Amino acid sequence: MYDRLKELIAQGDMQEALYELQEEYVHIEERTRKDAAQLCVLEASIWEQLGDGQAELKAIEKGLNYDGGNYELFFMLGVYYRFLNINKAYLCYEMSAHYCNVPEDKKAILEEMENIKADPGFRVRGISIMILSYNDLEIMKNCIAAIEKYLPENAGEIVVVDNSSTEEGLSEFLREKEKAGGGSFKLALLDTNLGFAAGCNMGAMMACDDNDIFFLNNDAVVSPNAIFWLRMGLYESRDTGAVGAVSNSAQGQDMGPVFFEETAGEKLSDNWHREMPLEKSLEIFNKTAERNVCVSGSHLVRRYKLIGFAVLVSRDAIKVVAPDNKVFDERFFPGYFEDDDLGIRIALAGFDQYLCTNAFVYHNGGGGFEGHNDAMDTNRDRFIDKWGFDSWSYVSYWDEAIPPVVDYYSEKLRPLRVLDLACGLGATASRIKQILPDSFVAGVCRNSFAAAVASHMADEVTFGDPNLCNLPWKDKSFDVVIASKEEVSSGRVSQCILPGGIYINEEGVKFL
Numbered sequence: 001m002y003d004r005l006k007e008l009i010a011q012g013d014m015q016e017a018l019y020e021l022q023e024e025y026v027h028i029e030e031r032t033r034k035d036a037a038q039l040c041v042l043e044a045s046i047w048e049q050l051g052d053g054q055a056e057l058k059a060i061e062k063g064l065n066y067d068g069g070n071y072e073l074f075f076m077l078g079v080y081y082r083f084l085n086i087n088k089a090y091l092c093y094e095m096s097a098h099y100c101n102v103p104e105d106k107k108a109i110l111e112e113m114e115n116i117k118a119d120p121g122f123r124v125r126g127i128s129i130m131i132l133s134y135n136d137l138e139i140m141k142n143c144i145a146a147i148e149k150y151l152p153e154n155a156g157e158i159v160v161v162d163n164s165s166t167e168e169g170l171s172e173f174l175r176e177k178e179k180a181g182g183g184s185f186k187l188a189l190l191d192t193n194l195g196f197a198a199g200c201n202m203g204a205m206m207a208c209d210d211n212d213i214f215f216l217n218n219d220a221v222v223s224p225n226a227i228f229w230l231r232m233g234l235y236e237s238r239d240t241g242a243v244g245a246v247s248n249s250a251q252g253q254d255m256g257p258v259f260f261e262e263t264a265g266e267k268l269s270d271n272w273h274r275e276m277p278l279e280k281s282l283e284i285f286n287k288t289a290e291r292n293v294c295v296s297g298s299h300l301v302r303r304y305k306l307i308g309f310a311v312l313v314s315r316d317a318i319k320v321v322a323p324d325n326k327v328f329d330e331r332f333f334p335g336y337f338e339d340d341d342l343g344i345r346i347a348l349a350g351f352d353q354y355l356c357t358n359a360f361v362y363h364n365g366g367g368g369f370e371g372h373n374d375a376m377d378t379n380r381d382r383f384i385d386k387w388g389f390d391s392w393s394y395v396s397y398w399d400e401a402i403p404p405v406v407d408y409y410s411e412k413l414r415p416l417r418v419l420d421l422a423c424g425l426g427a428t429a430s431r432i433k434q435i436l437p438d439s440f441v442a443g444v445c446r447n448s449f450a451a452a453v454a455s456h457m458a459d460e461v462t463f464g465d466p467n468l469c470n471l472p473w474k475d476k477s478f479d480v481v482i483a484s485k486e487e488v489s490s491g492r493v494s495q496c497i498l499p500g501g502i503y504i505n506e507e508g509v510k511f512l
Contacts, residue, residue, distance in 0.1 A: 241351025426457025
């Protein structure tokens with residue numbers, strides 16, 4: 001298949017190859033998904049030879065949406081990153097080797113991985129996937145099976161801490177997995193339920209002391225290549241301390257039922273995944289994930305906290321915020337708010353945190369903590385006692401402020417300068433950066449604590465009374481100013497905004 005196109009590429013006749021490529025693309029939807037992906041491999045080869053990096057990246061992305069197990073696409077992605085980010089290149093080659101079933105090609109890939117390891121910039125660590133277990137045998141089996149399927153050989157280990165499960169057959173299943181694991185499957189069966197934080201901390205202590213740690217609920221199942229995309233996010237830069245996944249059920253990180261309806265072929269409710277058999281829910285979720293691979297776009301969203309059901313934390317961050325491996329604060333028993341707390345600690349330590357919108361992890365959710373119906377309220381109070389503010393007041397962005405900014409961007413057809421005079425911890429700034437990554441977003445926070453956190457969400461921040469503090473930006477230099485009418489004077493807004501810019505407050509949008 002594609003013999004003529006291959007011949008033209010081999011001859012170096014890229015002009016004719018592009019014409020032939022266009023002819024083949026007319027029929028791409030008639031091909032199998034694997035064959036369609038192979039056409040994308042050839043397209044990426046053309047753009048690589050023509051020196052068009054963005055076109056090459058988009059062709060690879062297109063191909064991975066057809067077939068996420070095509071080893072040639074992962075290899076080409078590694079070649080793309082080879083001099084841009086050597087650690088991401090290594091991860092790409094690792095996945096290429098994982099999927100490759102051609103011995104001579106696999107040998108060459110492994111050799112390239114060894115070459116990268118010799119580079120002084122190489123710093124990829126192994127990964128310990130720490131699963132906190134409590135009952136739910138059926139989904140636990142799916143959880144472990146998915147990890148075993150998609151985690152490359154020798155890339156890491158599985159660590160399971162079982163919090164005194166009572167379900168028949170679960171401990172026996174885990175013992176069998178440990179027996180068959182050959183040292184790469186570690187298990188602790190507890191007599192007492194330690195709760196979420198202490199259970200995870202025990203797993204962190206059992207993990208290889210040089211590995212990054214992926215904390216994963218046992219009612220969560222990684223989709224194809226989710227672990228890979230999370231690791232790619234973690235190695236985006238040395239400043240990245242933690243990354244999280246999007247899901248079907250995770251507050252602030254869920255995609256909503258509409259996102260899955262095209263794959264499902266029907267309208268779905270908010271709780272759709274619990275209203276059908278697990279096998280069907282996973283099929284819908286995984287197919288949706290496989291067809292929403294994002295490589296070339298803005299798939300990393302700045303966050304100051306990530307939901308603990310599936311969060312990958314770098315060893316570098318752990319060494320700073322939890323040198324004793326007590327990653328989560330155990331005061332938050334039995335659970336809730338320990339992930340808010342961890343996010344604040346990571347941010348204050350100077351690390352960035354990202355939500356990876358190309359990493360999908362299924363979450364059954366909704367179980368709560370048996371016998372602790374007051375856990376949410378109790379730990380909310382504990383968080384306030386520890387940090388002096390209510391996390392719930394800052395975690396959500398100002399939803400009504402976003403559409404006017406996006407509309408103004410579309411009208412101006414250029415990057416905007418946006419100032420949030422009610423920046424809080426930066427949730428609104430992060431949302432604007434997600435949608436308009438080329439725009440500049442600044443914020444004014446009430447105090448240095450908030451500014452330290454928000455600095456990982458916005459491009460620039462300062463702190464003080466929004467009406468009185470000296471601002472580090474030129475007067476009348478912002479296209480958009482976001483402010484609370486009750487807290488910020490109109491004079492301050494006028495000082496900051498360009499003529500013809502827009503002012504967004506509780507009453508809506510005003511043109512100044």
